[in-house]
Amino acid sequence: MTDFDLVPAPETTAVEIADAYGHLIGGAWTSPSGNRMSSINPANEEVLTEFSVAGADEVSAAVGAAREAFKSWSVLPGRERGKFLFAIARRIQERARELAILETMDGGKPIKESRDVDIPEAAKHFFYYAGWADKLRFAFPGREVGAVGVAGQIIPWNFPLLMAAWKVAPALAAGNTVVLKPAETTSLTALRLGEIAQEVGLPPGVLNIVTGAGETGAALVDHPDVDKIAFTGSTVVGKAIAKSVAGTGKRLTLELGGKSPHIIFADAAIDEAVEGIVQGIFFNQGHVCCAGSRLFVEESILEVITEKLHRRIQTIRVGDPLDKNTDLGAINSKEQWEIIQGFLKTGAEEGATLHSPSKGEVPKRGYWVPPCFFTGVEPAHTIAREEIFGPVLSVMTFRTPSEAIERANNTPYGLAAGVWTDKGAKALEMAHQLKAGVVWLNSYNRLDAASPFGGYKESGFGREGGRQGILPYLKVDG
Amino acid sequence: MYKGPSSRAVDTIAVTARASSFSKRSIKRESKDALLRLALSMTDLTTLEGKDSEGKVRALCQKALHPDSSQPDLPTVAAVCVYPRFVALAASILKGTGIKVASVATSFPSGQSPLALRLKEVEGVVADGADEVDMVINRGAFLSGDYPTVSKEIKAVKMACGHAHLKVILETGELETLDHVRLASDIAIQAGGDFIKTSTGKVSPAATMPVTLVMLQAIRDHYTSTGVRIGMKPAGGISKAKLALHYLMMLHETLGEAWMTPDLFRFGASSLVNDLVRQIRRRHSSVYTADYDTTLG
Numbered sequence: 001m002t003d004f005d006l007v008p009a010p011e012t013t014a015v016e017i018a019d020a021y022g023h024l025i026g027g028a029w030t031s032p033s034g035n036r037m038s039s040i041n042p043a044n045e046e047v048l049t050e051f052s053v054a055g056a057d058e059v060s061a062a063v064g065a066a067r068e069a070f071k072s073w074s075v076l077p078g079r080e081r082g083k084f085l086f087a088i089a090r091r092i093q094e095r096a097r098e099l100a101i102l103e104t105m106d107g108g109k110p111i112k113e114s115r116d117v118d119i120p121e122a123a124k125h126f127f128y129y130a131g132w133a134d135k136l137r138f139a140f141p142g143r144e145v146g147a148v149g150v151a152g153q154i155i156p157w158n159f160p161l162l163m164a165a166w167k168v169a170p171a172l173a174a175g176n177t178v179v180l181k182p183a184e185t186t187s188l189t190a191l192r193l194g195e196i197a198q199e200v201g202l203p204p205g206v207l208n209i210v211t212g213a214g215e216t217g218a219a220l221v222d223h224p225d226v227d228k229i230a231f232t233g234s235t236v237v238g239k240a241i242a243k244s245v246a247g248t249g250k251r252l253t254l255e256l257g258g259k260s261p262h263i264i265f266a267d268a269a270i271d272e273a274v275e276g277i278v279q280g281i282f283f284n285q286g287h288v289c290c291a292g293s294r295l296f297v298e299e300s301i302l303e304v305i306t307e308k309l310h311r312r313i314q315t316i317r318v319g320d321p322l323d324k325n326t327d328l329g330a331i332n333s334k335e336q337w338e339i340i341q342g343f344l345k346t347g348a349e350e351g352a353t354l355h356s357p358s359k360g361e362v363p364k365r366g367y368w369v370p371p372c373f374f375t376g377v378e379p380a381h382t383i384a385r386e387e388i389f390g391p392v393l394s395v396m397t398f399r400t401p402s403e404a405i406e407r408a409n410n411t412p413y414g415l416a417a418g419v420w421t422d423k424g425a426k427a428l429e430m431a432h433q434l435k436a437g438v439v440w441l442n443s444y445n446r447l448d449a450a451s452p453f454g455g456y457k458e459s460g461f462g463r464e465g466g467r468q469g470i471l472p473y474l475k476v477d478g
Numbered sequence: 479m480y481k482g483p484s485s486r487a488v489d490t491i492a493v494t495a496r497a498s499s500f501s502k503r504s505i506k507r508e509s510k511d512a513l514l515r516l517a518l519s520m521t522d523l524t525t526l527e528g529k530d531s532e533g534k535v536r537a538l539c540q541k542a543l544h545p546d547s548s549q550p551d552l553p554t555v556a557a558v559c560v561y562p563r564f565v566a567l568a569a570s571i572l573k574g575t576g577i578k579v580a581s582v583a584t585s586f587p588s589g590q591s592p593l594a595l596r597l598k599e600v601e602g603v604v605a606d607g608a609d610e611v612d613m614v615i616n617r618g619a620f621l622s623g624d625y626p627t628v629s630k631e632i633k634a635v636k637m638a639c640g641h642a643h644l645k646v647i648l649e650t651g652e653l654e655t656l657d658h659v660r661l662a663s664d665i666a667i668q669a670g671g672d673f674i675k676t677s678t679g680k681v682s683p684a685a686t687m688p689v690t691l692v693m694l695q696a697i698r699d700h701y702t703s704t705g706v707r708i709g710m711k712p713a714g715g716i717s718k719a720k721l722a723l724h725y726l727m728m729l730h731e732t733l734g735e736a737w738m739t740p741d742l743f744r745f746g747a748s749s750l751v752n753d754l755v756r757q758i759r760r761r762h763s764s765v766y767t768a769d770y771d772t773t774l775g
Contacts, residue, residue, distance in 0.1 A: 009504035112502065271695045272492030307702065315731045325504055422487035442489050 027204020069205030108330030147175030149227030253462025258415030262292030414456025541775025569607030684714025713746025
């Protein structure tokens with residue numbers, strides 16, 4: 001009688017995807033090169049399209065075009081640059097549905113999230129930095145500001161368009177020109193951003209986009225005519241980039257991995273904290289650098305929390321990412337799926353207990369990991385130390401606030417943290433003691449274009465978002 | 479300093495966000511039909527006006543029995559809810575039909591009369607044939623921190639109810655904060671309420687999804703610790719079928735299948751019935767009929 005089956009409510013996929021794509025260099029698209037890689041839809045393992053792999057020559061051409069365009073773009077009045085950014089923001093909004101569908105097909109994330117988070121937030125970033133373009137001198141009062149030059153920007157696969165927006169918007173607002181390299185598994189929406197730049201008449205060479213994998217990225221990092229490198233991705237690659245940039249005079253910002261602590265006190269709003277835990281670790285299949293992957297629960301409420309978490313996970317719908325009812329989509333790639341499987345195995349081998357209460361069956365094809373959590377995790381376990389980057393939560397306990405701090409800070413990372421307590425003074429004290437770039441109170445994964453984001457320690461340096469996010473792209477004198 | 483009974487803290491922003499997530503689900507076509515019928519069977523068809531008369535109550539009882547004359551297979555509503563003066567009449571009309579007679583009592587809606595009188599009123603409606611009693615809590619006592627009085631009065635009303643089911647109205651619009659709603663829910667459940675109910679319908683805001691979610695959480699925690707299932711009745715402000723389905727989605731994801739019955743969930747409403755009727759018709763005819771095409775109660 002009360003069958004609560006949800007209707008499959010898939011978005012139609014009437015979006016155009018070409019068989020293969022080239023690069024955007026100096027305002028023109030190159031023909032797809034012979035050296036290509038396939039882009040797979042992780043929800044059904046079908047090939048969506050092919051991206052060209054840019055070699056040193058193409059990277060050089062893109063940097064050259066950016067250098068040429070810098071001459072006029074950097075001296076264009078700020079309000080004129082701002083107009084282009086506003087136009088890009090509006091065009092993203094106009095093409096929001098198409099972009100959301102592409103993002104979901106290419107990366108496997110639920111349409112609910114690409115529709116409600118990725119695309120609107122990307123537009124917001126362009127709107128926000130469009131506003132700064134003619135106010136740079138007020139951002140740093142009494143000091144002369146100027147653009148840095150050519151920015152090489154390398155972005156990850158977890159929020160493809162949003163990360164492009166985080167990088168491109170402040171760079172262009174400050175008068176720099178850009179060579180953007182999107183991630184090899186998810187380049188579709190970044191290429192659409194290139195199209196949008198053309199549609200709004202952005203001068204040729206201001207935004208160049210080259211696709212490819214690690215070698216393309218390395219060619220961009222090593223190019224002598226690049227003034228600034230901005231990278232978001234893994235700590236391993238970040239360290240390699242830092243080494244290769246050292247001594248060259250290039251500017252560098254890194255936004256790397258995390259193993260963020262999420263701390264639940266017994267006096268917290270428990271049911272809401274459980275929602276926060278779910279949001280913290282299962283948002284975007286856990287492919288979030290700031291995911292709340294280490295859960296610290298005050299020992300007295302461990303049982304209550306695990307019981308509620310167990311039940312809540314049963315209501316999470318896993319499956320077709322294009323279905324509007326889907327809460328958890330496909331794992332981004334086969335490679336990432338294998339990494340997560342490895343951690344699931346290690347966690348069990350080291351003695352933690354896996355709970356995977358998800359009821360529904362996952363589709364036969366595609367890469368899936370149902371939402372799950374480990375209990376009995378000890379600080380020495382691999383799953384308590386290393387970034388899993390999947391829908392896998394490690395649950396640990398603490399007894400006192402100082403123990404919570406000690407355990408939370410016992411990590412090479414320091415990107416984000418969450419605290420749930422109903423006591424204001426305790427919350428502020430925790431925020432003060434936690435070594436993390438962002439501390440969320442009674443919420444998690446809340447991001448805003450006006451709020452700076454970035455890490456401590458091996459989570460990187462430099463900030464994105466807010467007034468702070470424009471500083472890496474400016475020379476500030478006086 | 480006196481420390482009141484402890485109750486779980488509630489975070490308003492997070493509750494509101496969670497509550498709104500239930501309105502983003504798409505329900506399967508066949509399920510929707512069943513759920514609209516279920517919602518109809520969960521409705522307490524209500525008239526609580528100063529101008530109520532015997533004629534009005536007769537009309538309401540007939541509407542309860544025949545929600546839509548063009549669809550004789552529809553379920554009847556769960557109950558008819560009237561002022562004490564009309565209980566005997568409603569009971570005589572609805573006798574043997576399976577539709578319950580509910581009466582507000584305890585000096586509804588304010589509850590501001592001596593306890594002895596309120597109890598007398600409860601005994602009166604039960605004697606007249608009420609199956610269910612909808613009482614109001616003492617908000618004055620609650621907001622001044624006198625929780626023992628709130629609890630004692632509910633217990634006394636429960637005693638006076640005898641075999642009748644007790645619904646405890648918290649009047650959440652006057653309690654204002656969700657922390658208060660949670661505490662009042664816990665007190666009402668502990669004191670013996672069979673149902674907890676949001677509102678009288680006389681105070682704005684009446685039922686909202688965040689308030690109802692907090693009350694459902696109190697019910698769930700009580701069930702987890704005791705195994706006893708308490709019922710829930712959001713009342714006031716739910717006039718559209720679509721909103722009713724959002725409530726059912728919230729009920730299902732928060733408390734589960736066991737609560738998807740009129741024994742444990744009710745809508746306190748009057749105009750909701752006609753929107754449910756029109757939506758059920760639409761499932762078959764694809765036409766959302768004109769309002770004059772549904773009967774009045």
